[in-house]
Amino acid sequence: MPSAISVITLLTDFGARDYFVASMKGVILNINPQARIVDLSHQVAPQQVEEAAYLLKSSYRYFPDGAVHVAVVDPGVGSARRPLLVTTSRYFFLAPDNGLLSYIYQEELSVEVRQIENKQYRLDSEGATFDGRDLFAPAAAWLTRGQAPGSYGRLIRDYVKLPIQEPAWEGKALVGRIVYVDHFGNLISNVTPLHLKEVQGVTKKSISEVTIRAGGAAIEGLKTSYSEGAKDAPHALINSNGHVEIFVKDGSAAEWLKLGRGERIDIS
């Protein structure tokens, strides 16, 4: 039942205002009018590959088998950056070879990475190439029409991986980083319960007794929901993607602590 699997998600830094995203959708529907197109996000900060990588990691696995995830965030657009088609046991991914798929390479057991070379899946255009519209959109649409990944190009091994920062020990503290700030101002770190269990003496029961230091504040323990704890003070919990997250009830932790992406948190 091919219509059941023709879901295409789009992740870009193109914004919702211009004609870029709509052009991509037009190209897709022109090739496969049955495709279901879902906006993953178009509000990635311009050219922030790492932010896009985190957004993709946080949502791709909720989609049905066979979904095609298209991610176009690329400071080097129009340059010699290779376009990739990545196949995993459940999904297809299309993105420039700039590290955007780093979490996919890390989290998926079976990954086939191809360079898209077959010009048959491209759109001709005058002027500068708009890869989202002229290359990634048609390549995605043809996948949902059943084109075999092997027909897109040859397998490669030297694809770009971003250095994914893992939390590291400094003395008795586990040092992590803020990897994403959501629109509520919640600060999402790269620390997960797996890392926390390495903190000296932490057991499943005592996991809520950690101390988190960030932006000059010391947060005692972990809550189990956003509704716990007093207002006007930062708290922490394991969020719905399994990451340690700092929040302020009904407020913005980013504003409260003056912290942003890349900054450190210490857990002890």
Add this chain to the structure above:
Amino acid sequence: MPSAISVITLLTDFGARDYFVASMKGVILNINPQARIVDLSHQVAPQQVEEAAYLLKSSYRYFPDGAVHVAVVDPGVGSARRPLLVTTSRYFFLAPDNGLLSYIYQEELSVEVRQIENKQYRLDSEGATFDGRDLFAPAAAWLTRGQAPGSYGRLIRDYVKLPIQEPAWEGKALVGRIVYVDHFGNLISNVTPLHLKEVQGVTKKSISEVTIRAGGAAIEGLKTSYSEGAKDAPHALINSNGHVEIFVKDGSAAEWLKLGRGERIDIS
């Protein structure tokens, strides 16, 4: 023909930037790839239940019979707030029990309110529960697959209703409130033609002779379209949802009058 009725609308304060809405859509399509998902709005001001309630009231009735309206705006997310499934003669509604569906209770003749208890329709997740993704999205998708409302949980009667402010008389003036400010800056009040007819001496003909006082300005009469009246002055009309609305031609009444949600207007 089940595919004809599998429309699901989403109303949240999650914004368009993060991975929250996309995750919900993924979960829905994973359960029912035929579902048609429509964004009602994701730009509700964070945790403003009343604003969300007004948005829902203003648009739900335009959707086809059988549509499932999912509304997740909840300051108490993750707490013991009960999730609801509400069935009316034409629609399903899924929302936390915080008053978000107050207008539905008021406007629909036949309303069945259930607490969602059946864990079969939930998604398991590590970390804090993300109700939109783990509870409301799958519950909505299973409805479009034909699951009976009765299987979700038992009927309840003690659900939360917001106090919906009705216009009230103060001497010879009818006092209403601004309930919504749209992105053009139009000020939408809770006053409808039914209320206006109570103003002393107002008939269908003379309805355009009322005086509206708001933010220090006195607006004489009602226009019949936005194109009437001079620029650089506030005017009023009965808007497309049947409410008295104050506008400034090609401008923002909210800026012009320095008024926002909750503030009063007097009609005499």
Add this chain to the structure above:
Amino acid sequence: MPSAISVITLLTDFGARDYFVASMKGVILNINPQARIVDLSHQVAPQQVEEAAYLLKSSYRYFPDGAVHVAVVDPGVGSARRPLLVTTSRYFFLAPDNGLLSYIYQEELSVEVRQIENKQYRLDSEGATFDGRDLFAPAAAWLTRGQAPGSYGRLIRDYVKLPIQEPAWEGKALVGRIVYVDHFGNLISNVTPLHLKEVQGVTKKSISEVTIRAGGAAIEGLKTSYSEGAKDAPHALINSNGHVEIFVKDGSAAEWLKLGRGERIDIS
């Protein structure tokens, strides 16, 4: 195969926050639950007909044959502005008669323009008419159900065309205008390679030797992609829609040059 052609695009200045767009989608799905609705953009600057016209021109041709393009940006909403149904060899267009379709009239060889008169395709509403929801949405949905254009109303010839500014010669310089600023801050002009070839002595080879003056800066030559050229300086290229565009690598040309829509560029 009717489902293959039931694509409807929506272009408005309604924003994504309010209930306007969702109401239009509800009306469409109520008439044709099989319609595929694509947001072209809802972030047109309020009532900027020319900006909407450019967005439509830049994306409409990527959609499949039979697509219905609905564009509602109208400072005169609710007035006596005529609603139009325009049929070309591949598409339908629905818009108010205010010049929004000017590029369509210019670029399409065969254009039939009708005034929508048939009240059968309208929705009744109390209060002021919301043309997007009450008139254009149902008219579009009925087209995807196979209603003949001829049944909508009679052909007219006196429809409104915006004066589309073509580049013009001033001495030895070709003077163009900025027609659109995208959300990256790229400045898109109304100059195309066809115009450039008129510049004295320009051949296909030497096209990259032009000098572009804009906002006090002199830009030498054309790049072939955004990745070329130094940062912190404006460059130009022929963009993916075939227009001369000024950009700053990884930055905003609009901010860099303090230029916006309507301002001039000189090419020599």
